[in-house]
């Protein structure tokens with residue numbers, strides 16, 4: 166593949182990511198590799214806090230400013246406003262805020278796809294048990310190559326459906342769901358009951374060029390430690406202005422409330438902070454903010470997404486040339502997740518063997534496949550080396 170794809174400075178830009186130096190990394194969907202500046206920002210913040218006094222008027226004000234700056238940086242990446250963002254620890258925490266925040270009634274119905282992550286499935290199961298909520302699972306996996314996901318969702322809504330749970334970018338097959346059309350089908354479903362749409366955005370934030378208000382979804386839960394390459398432990402939840410009105414907090418603390426002069430809670434915060442609880446690992450916030458700035462210094466979100474698609478198409482087409490390999494998707498990927506199967510080989514064994522050679526990929530259980538994640542940071546040469554390693558493995 167020619168260099169026409171890469172902005173000439175990409176190789177230099179990559180040098181800021183120490184995790185990319187000694188391995189060929191295809192696991193950004195599991196966890197991203199942090200830029201050096203983000204690691205430094207975390208340590209610098211810890212040091213500064215110690216120097217000024219971990220609890221002091223000066224540091225408390227300084228940290229409040231830093232929290233707001235992170236909220237703004239995330240909002241810019243997501244095409245929304247800071248008030249719609251709740252800072253959390255990870256995707257699952259954000260999903261839990263939305264799932265437990267609904268005023269469930271016995272007989273309500275949740276519709277969930279068959280491609281959701283175990284933590285979300287488990288939360289929905291507990292809600293079902295505790296509140297007598299019915300859950301049904303619809304087959305989205307089958308629509309990877311043909312079929313209409315909007316129609317699948319639409320035809321599975323019932324008169325009791327209150328929430329649809331789905332992912333924007335499916336972590337197993339790499340399919341991107343048409344969220345806007347799905348959200349519209351849900352919101353137009355009933356005139357007397359609102360069907361809300363909760364999105365697991367683990368794989369889409371930091372990858373797709375997003376404008377969340379345009380998608381018309383209600384809740385969008387994400388993390389900073391995957392495609393955004395921030396530290397583990399900082400994520401967020403977008404709540405639309407409309408959905409904010411009827412979502413109640415479950416875990417509650419001083420960060421979510423307004424206080425009077427005696428420090429007594431008197432009202433909920435009227436923005437995303439309502440769902441934040443208490444003290445967090447603030448130096449990690451600076452790590453994520455710095456990681457986002459590092460990406461933006463290379464290119465805007467459309468530039469990055471375009472490069473991801475060019476590279477994933479390249480990987481996909483090279484995989485097609487290996488006889489024993491079949492990609493799950495029959496057309497080029499619309500994002501950076503490329504899932505494939507290798508005939509006659511146990512996938513786990515192959516992934517372990519590749520890891521021994523410095524190629525980091527993962528297996529997926531359902532459907533049984535190997536997943537390679539291509540970031541804008543990926544080099545075409547890395548894809549070529551992976552293809553060679555695959556061909557050399559048992560001479561497939």
Ligand SMILES: Cc1ncc(COP(=O)(O)O)c(C=O)c1O
Pocket residue numbers: 194195254255256257258281282284332336365367368387388400
């Ligand atoms: C689709 C999806 N949902 C949820 C998660 C869990 O993410 P977190 O650990 O940030 O909660 C993952 C992580 O791999 C994922 O891929």
